[in-house]
Amino acid sequence: MRTINAGAITDVVAKICLEANIKAPDDVLQAFKKSQETETSPAGLEILNQLLENVKLAGETGLPLCQDTGLAVFFVELGTDCRVEGDLYQAINDGVRQGYEKGYLRKSVCHPLTRKNTGDNTPAIIHLDLVPGDKIRIKFMAKGGGSENMSRATMLTPAQGWEGIKKFVVNRVAEAGPNPCPPTIVGVGIGGTFDHAPILAKKALFRPLDQKHSDPEIAAMEDELFAAINDLGIGPMGMGGNTTSLGVKIEMAPCHIASLPLAVNIQCHSARHKEVVI
Numbered sequence: 001m002r003t004i005n006a007g008a009i010t011d012v013v014a015k016i017c018l019e020a021n022i023k024a025p026d027d028v029l030q031a032f033k034k035s036q037e038t039e040t041s042p043a044g045l046e047i048l049n050q051l052l053e054n055v056k057l058a059g060e061t062g063l064p065l066c067q068d069t070g071l072a073v074f075f076v077e078l079g080t081d082c083r084v085e086g087d088l089y090q091a092i093n094d095g096v097r098q099g100y101e102k103g104y105l106r107k108s109v110c111h112p113l114t115r116k117n118t119g120d121n122t123p124a125i126i127h128l129d130l131v132p133g134d135k136i137r138i139k140f141m142a143k144g145g146g147s148e149n150m151s152r153a154t155m156l157t158p159a160q161g162w163e164g165i166k167k168f169v170v171n172r173v174a175e176a177g178p179n180p181c182p183p184t185i186v187g188v189g190i191g192g193t194f195d196h197a198p199i200l201a202k203k204a205l206f207r208p209l210d211q212k213h214s215d216p217e218i219a220a221m222e223d224e225l226f227a228a229i230n231d232l233g234i235g236p237m238g239m240g241g242n243t244t245s246l247g248v249k250i251e252m253a254p255c256h257i258a259s260l261p262l263a264v265n266i267q268c269h270s271a272r273h274k275e276v277v278i
């Protein structure tokens with residue numbers, strides 16, 4: 001059994017919160033560059049150029065990629081042969097507190113009704129999975145409000161099947177229009193239960209853009225949705241064009257025979273995420 005001190009987790013979390021908010025992930029950067037070659041709308045292309053300029057400036061100045069530095073979302077995979085000495089949840093929240101403070105990152109968390117800011121960007125949203133092994137994998141995402149607000153969950157009837165899923169996902173992206181700051185990454189969760197589908201959709205957003213689903217049938221569904229979404233013509237920041245999305249990622253889970261849970265979690269172009277293994 002390997003022991004990891006909670007303090008080490010706090011340090012790592014503080015570091016990745018800071019870095020992810022300033023440096024765009026490589027897969028997103030590559031997707032921007034690829035889109036520059038295929039975007040047909042001059043206005044859309046100009047936006048893509050500006051987004052890349054924004055990435056460059058953030059890197060040079062150490063300023064955040066976007067003013068909305070997001071709510072801190074974590075997917076943590078804890079090895080069953082790994083023991084955390086101390087409180088894991090507290091360690092992560094301490095890291096968020098420190099990282100957001102050190103980077104002068106905007107604190108975006110508030111009471112849902114009084115709207116009083118918690119002042120330190122906590123509590124983080126933490127999903128914890130137990131996995132084999134003696135390591136801990138921490139995946140962080142700074143989730144902006146604009147794109148999160150455009151996400152939706154629904155319960156389809158089983159008879160609606162793939163056609164119903166496709167219709168709902170494409171309509172959702174169409175209705176969202178420029179609001180989630182396209183080009184977006186669209187996470188789709190299919191199956192599970194009413195509460196599980198959105199978690200699958202959010203988990204899907206962590207898969208690298210150049211990595212298709214390991215199941216060829218699901219990969220083909222991702223391609224089909226990707227083409228249909230880009231045919232909408234919304235374009236970068238809603239300025240028109242064929243780059244409405246940089247990628248569509250689906251995660252699926254078995255569900256009840258009477259149900260077909262479905263969730264769409266939209267990620268903006270400022271897809272700030274980072275993962276680390278301790």
Ligand code: SF4
Nearest residue numbers: 066144146147181268
């Ligand atoms: S949706 Fe994304 S890019 Fe748009 S304001 Fe929010 S964090 Fe920034």
